[in-house]
Amino acid sequence: MSRILLIDDDTELTDLLKEYLTGEGFDVTAANDGGRGLELAQSQSFDALVLDVMLPVHNGFEVLRKLREEACSLPVLMLTAKGDTVDRIVGLEMGADDYLPKPCNPRELAARLRAVLRRGRVENEQGDDSLTSGQIRLLPAEHQGYWNNQALALTGAEFAVLKVLMQHAGEVVGKEVLTESALGRKLMPYDRSIDVHVSNIRKKLADKGASRDLIINIRGAGYMLTQSKQ
Template sequence: MSKLLLVDDDLELNKLLSTYLSQEGFEVTAVMDGASAVKEASLHEYALIVLDVMMPGMNGIEALSRIRMNSAVPVLMLTARGDDIDRIMGLEMGADDYVPKPCLPRELVARIRAILRRTLPAGHTSGHEPLHVGALSLWPEKRLATWQGQALELTSTEFSLLLVLAQQAGKVVSKNDLSEIGMGRPLTRYDRSIDVHMSSIRHKLGNLPDGRSCIQTVRGIGYQLVRD
């Protein structure tokens, strides 16, 4: 049974989602503020955190920032519908994905399960065998990655997206394929999550010896991991 931390200051919604998630087989701990979320994340191990953005006191963005100081636990943000700023900020701070509110409980469950599936071995490689592309090495089973021998601190989603690119190194992978395979959901119109995640991965990888980014953008199509 996967342990979830649910964080939302709306009492009725908190109770509704807690009940629904429990009925779907999750073990749920529910809190109603950002400070409690940070404390819970530091004291206990969770498979995933569902974190609302708009909360009084410490909001979800600040709570996420503090959680990411010590933990790579997957985080699914609840954002106001149409609020692109909160979505992008959340992704840039290390959120794995977001669901706009109001949302259907079954949609939330589908997103949670999609993220949790990505923590399992995936793709065309044996989970025990590392995948090497130039200075990049990935261990799918352990979900570990190194660049030039140094460990990479990647979120669950960043690892999954990088793995998809590595499995297709030298080829262009469309944004829709990246979203479907790496995030477990189809790409929606005006969805910038793939671009934000790729920007973060590029920053963590750094450049090739010739100064190029190892992840190239193919305008209007998608991204390509360069074989060095």
């Protein structure tokens, strides 16, 4: 049974989501403020975190920042105000794997969680098979990426996006394909998740000495990893 940590100060919504997710086979632990939620995330083992932005004590961004600073790779799905594009982009830039607007549909939340968890299981089932493209190497079993033998601190979503681009190195991969293959869901209107994940990957690769043009944007078509497969 997958363990989910749900952090939201809306107790009525929390109770509703907890009841629904429990009925769907998840083991849910809830916290109603960022301080308690962060404490639970740091002291216990969970498979995924559902994190609201507006929280007392520590807001969602602060909780996410602290976890990522500690190199915590726990998949994080953020709950953002409906139509608040800024919060969504900021969350993704800080290392969230995906987001849902509030009020969220419990069924959609369960589907997103399954997609995140399924992605992790697929990678683990691949054993020690590594994927190499130029100086980039991914080890799915360890959920670890490297540039020129330097470790990359990739989130689960970033790892999955980079993996798809490496599997199609030298080819243009559309955002629809990247969203479905890497995030496990359909591309939504005005959805910039893939753009932000690719931007984060570029920054992390550049920090290790890679060219910013290693991954290029083909306007209106998608993204391409420019080096050829090895």
